[in-house]
Amino acid sequence: MQIPIEYYLILSAFMFIMGIVGVLTRRNAIIVFMSIELMLNSANLTFVAFASYMGNTIGQLFVFFVMAVAAAEAAIGLAIILALFRNKMTLNIDEVNILKW
Amino acid sequence: MINNAQEFYNALPILIIGTGILISLLIEIYAEKRKIFQPWISIIIFIAAGSYALLSIEQKSTLFMNMLATGGNVNVFYFIFTFGAAVVTLLSINYLKKYGANYGEFYILVQLSVLGMMLMAGAKDLIVIFLGLELMSVSFYALAGINRKRLKSNEASLKYFLLGAFTTGFTVYGIALIYGTVGSTSIDLIAEKFIELSNNFLFITGLLLFFIGFSFKIAAFPFHMWVPDVYQGSSTTVAGLFSTGGKAAAFSAILITLGALFTAGGAHTFTPYLAVLAVLSMLYGSIVAIAQSDIKRMLAYSSIAHAGYLIIGLAAGNYQGIAGIIFYLAAYTFMNLGAFGIVSLIEGEEEANLDIKSYAGLAAKYPMLAALLSICMFALAGLPPLAGFFGKYYIFIAAIKADLTWLAIVGVFSSAISVYFYLRIVVLMYFKESEKDFVVAHNSTGLLAVIISVLLVIVFGVAPGTIINLISSFL
Amino acid sequence: MIESYIPIFLVIGFAIVFAFGVLLSSTAFGPQRPTSEKSSTYESGMKPVGTTRERVSIKYYMVAMLFIIFDIEVIFVYPWAVQFKKLFSEVGISVFYSMLVFLVVLELGYLYVYKKGGFRWD
Numbered sequence: 001m002q003i004p005i006e007y008y009l010i011l012s013a014f015m016f017i018m019g020i021v022g023v024l025t026r027r028n029a030i031i032v033f034m035s036i037e038l039m040l041n042s043a044n045l046t047f048v049a050f051a052s053y054m055g056n057t058i059g060q061l062f063v064f065f066v067m068a069v070a071a072a073e074a075a076i077g078l079a080i081i082l083a084l085f086r087n088k089m090t091l092n093i094d095e096v097n098i099l100k101w
Numbered sequence: 102m103i104n105n106a107q108e109f110y111n112a113l114p115i116l117i118i119g120t121g122i123l124i125s126l127l128i129e130i131y132a133e134k135r136k137i138f139q140p141w142i143s144i145i146i147f148i149a150a151g152s153y154a155l156l157s158i159e160q161k162s163t164l165f166m167n168m169l170a171t172g173g174n175v176n177v178f179y180f181i182f183t184f185g186a187a188v189v190t191l192l193s194i195n196y197l198k199k200y201g202a203n204y205g206e207f208y209i210l211v212q213l214s215v216l217g218m219m220l221m222a223g224a225k226d227l228i229v230i231f232l233g234l235e236l237m238s239v240s241f242y243a244l245a246g247i248n249r250k251r252l253k254s255n256e257a258s259l260k261y262f263l264l265g266a267f268t269t270g271f272t273v274y275g276i277a278l279i280y281g282t283v284g285s286t287s288i289d290l291i292a293e294k295f296i297e298l299s300n301n302f303l304f305i306t307g308l309l310l311f312f313i314g315f316s317f318k319i320a321a322f323p324f325h326m327w328v329p330d331v332y333q334g335s336s337t338t339v340a341g342l343f344s345t346g347g348k349a350a351a352f353s354a355i356l357i358t359l360g361a362l363f364t365a366g367g368a369h370t371f372t373p374y375l376a377v378l379a380v381l382s383m384l385y386g387s388i389v390a391i392a393q394s395d396i397k398r399m400l401a402y403s404s405i406a407h408a409g410y411l412i413i414g415l416a417a418g419n420y421q422g423i424a425g426i427i428f429y430l431a432a433y434t435f436m437n438l439g440a441f442g443i444v445s446l447i448e449g450e451e452e453a454n455l456d457i458k459s460y461a462g463l464a465a466k467y468p469m470l471a472a473l474l475s476i477c478m479f480a481l482a483g484l485p486p487l488a489g490f491f492g493k494y495y496i497f498i499a500a501i502k503a504d505l506t507w508l509a510i511v512g513v514f515s516s517a518i519s520v521y522f523y524l525r526i527v528v529l530m531y532f533k534e535s536e537k538d539f540v541v542a543h544n545s546t547g548l549l550a551v552i553i554s555v556l557l558v559i560v561f562g563v564a565p566g567t568i569i570n571l572i573s574s575f576l
Numbered sequence: 577m578i579e580s581y582i583p584i585f586l587v588i589g590f591a592i593v594f595a596f597g598v599l600l601s602s603t604a605f606g607p608q609r610p611t612s613e614k615s616s617t618y619e620s621g622m623k624p625v626g627t628t629r630e631r632v633s634i635k636y637y638m639v640a641m642l643f644i645i646f647d648i649e650v651i652f653v654y655p656w657a658v659q660f661k662k663l664f665s666e667v668g669i670s671v672f673y674s675m676l677v678f679l680v681v682l683e684l685g686y687l688y689v690y691k692k693g694g695f696r697w698d
Contacts, residue, residue, distance in 0.1 A: 009281075012277075016270075016274055019270060020270075023263075023267050029259065029263065032263055033263065033266070036263070036266045036267055036269075036270055039267075039270030039271075039273075039274065040269070040270055040273055042274065043270065043273040043274040043276070043277045044277075046274065046277035046278065046281060047277045047280065049281075050277070050280060050281035053281075054281075054284050056284065056285075058280065058285060058286055059277075059280055059281075061228070062228060062231075062276070062277075062280065062286065065228060065231065065232060066231075066273055069231070069232070069235045069239075072235070072239055073235070073239060073266055073269070076239055076242050076243055076262070077242075077262055077266065079243075080242060080243075080246050080255070080258050080259050080262050081259065083246060083249040083255050083258075084252075084255040084256070084259050086249075087250070087251075087252045087255055088252060088255070093259070093263070096256050096259060096260070097256075098252065098253060098256060
């Protein structure tokens with residue numbers, strides 16, 4: 001039995017919205033970053049679903065690139081969060097607020 | 102893959118920067134006197150790539166199985182990125198010592214971000230746009246936090262990183278939906294199917310999400326929150342790079358996709374959306390900039406306003422608009438780099454002298470710096486006969502030709518507001534008594550960089566017709 | 577139907593016998609000198625019992641970051657390796673060189689991290 005494409009799209013849209021909600025509501029920098037990764041993965045799911053539905057491989061190829069880029073972003077994000085933590089001893093993004101006018 | 106010598110020559114600007122990054126890495130590892138070599142080698146690499154791009158501007162072709170375009174306006178963008186980055190590097194040589202972050206990585210990261218920008222400007226496929234965007238953004242996140250011991254720098258890079266990665270999510274999801282409806286990520290194919298799919302909900306949602314991602318990079322109104330904080334927190338020269346190279350690269354990617362849609366006959370699909378974005382960015386940027394007391398924050402809000410003027414050209418949806426945007430980007434890059442350059446020269450240790458009051462009475466003490474900054478401010482305000490005036494002029498003319506006269510009028514109104522806060526600095530420098538006593542350290546490389554950018558601004562202002570004709574001939 | 581699964585059952589059976597055989601033979605024939613360090617759950621690793629809110633040394637994060645980057649690059653090598661024969665017959669030797677360029681760039685990054693002391697534990 002073939003699972004219709006709509007199911008995948010609804011699931012990935014749900015994941016994407018969960019990611020947005022996570023970014024907007026959570027206050028811990030690491031958890032915000034995890035929500036962003038969830039958004040990227042929902043896009044990956046959309047790519048793979050469309051690729052298998054249409055039978056061409058560009059979508060799968062794109063997923064490779066998104067994964068590699070997400071890894072690079074994760075590395076640099078962790079480095080930035082570490083540098084901040086060494087100076088400030090907190091990960092709460094509400095307390096990171098010295099730049100205001 | 103490169104099949105013959107001609108393709109190799111066409112790909113040369115990108116190959117020079119790519120090889121240059123590897124060489125710089127090796128220098129950073131092995132060379133004894135790397136602190137002296139590193140910046141000059143990266144300047145040589147930038148100038149070589151940029152000059153070659155200008156020389157081979159007539160060689161239009163596509164490379165790597167229709168993934169990358171070269172020649173024409175792509176090379177104009179290559180010139181903007183490489184020379185802009187060369188100016189930034191020249192400014193940074195002495196600035197970084199003062200700022201306390203004299204790391205060799207800085208120059209490698211600038212080169213990496215320029216490679217990303219070049220990939221974006223030449224892309225023929227959404228994959229390449231995405232890779233270029235991310236290469237640029239990831240280098241920018243690191244550049245914003247280059248001074249890892251300073252809390253301001255940490256905060257700027259964290260804010261930039263979280264918001265940047267958030268909008269990357271939008272861009273990728275948008276590309277996924279576009280791919281799903283079109284069946285390919287090639288921009289030519291997307292343009293081909295545009296009319297057929299213009300009523301498809303998923304396709305339009307995908308395009309909108311894609312543009313939301315880029316609205317963040319160009320610092321348009323609803324997505325501008327990061328701009329002042331990041332510019333203030335990161336080092337001044339890097340902020341100059343963000344506001345010029347980063348903005349120009351994001352606009353180049355938008356122009357590629359929208360330009361392809363124009364040829365497919367979809368020029369005015371997004372006009373209402375873009376017009377609203379343009380009006381909000383211009384007015385918000387100009388009005389809030391008046392209230393700023395920190396010069397970097399003022400320049401940040403002015404860069405939001407400039408994004409608004411540029412979006413008018415997109416909303417116009419004709420070829421005059423595109424040519425105007427490219428000219429404006431070239432002019433804006435150098436006038437803004439000049440302004441940021443002077444700010445970086447006057448900035449003291451521990452980020453002193455960054456509030457606007459420090460500029461009072463500057464003309465009496467340092468007439469040269471005051472004159473150069475005045476030229477940049479006049480150009481940014483759009484006063485004739487400097488480059489900024491002609492940039493705005495071409496964009497407003499394009500809007501009037503597209504029956505968007507009201508948008509052009511709002512643009513003129515907003516630039517009239519912006520004259521106030523640009524000229525306030527000039528008035529402070531020439532007609533007020535100095536309040537603080539400070540000494541500007543002699544910095545010959547930084548001064549040279551500022552003079553180069555001011556000269557380019559004057560050249561663009563003296564001969565705008567030839568440049569705009571050149572750009573238009575490639576469209 | 578069930579006959580086609582016989583090889584799988586054989587493999588599973590062999591795996592079980594082999595795994596237990598190795599474990600039993602090493603306890604039966606090997607020398608046994610247990611110390612408190614050796615008999616802890618993670619030898620030369622973290623202490624298995626303690627507070628869950630304990631802070632982990634920053635060095636672990638350094639290694640984790642570098643691991644993510646160099647680990648994920650392999651995903652580009654797998655599809656290349658799978659398609660290599662087909663691509664080689666179509667395009668020729670340049671398929672090999674393009675992956676070589678990719679790996680050289682990657683190795684330069686590795687060398688950079690190594691020289692900058694990214695792998696130094698102390």
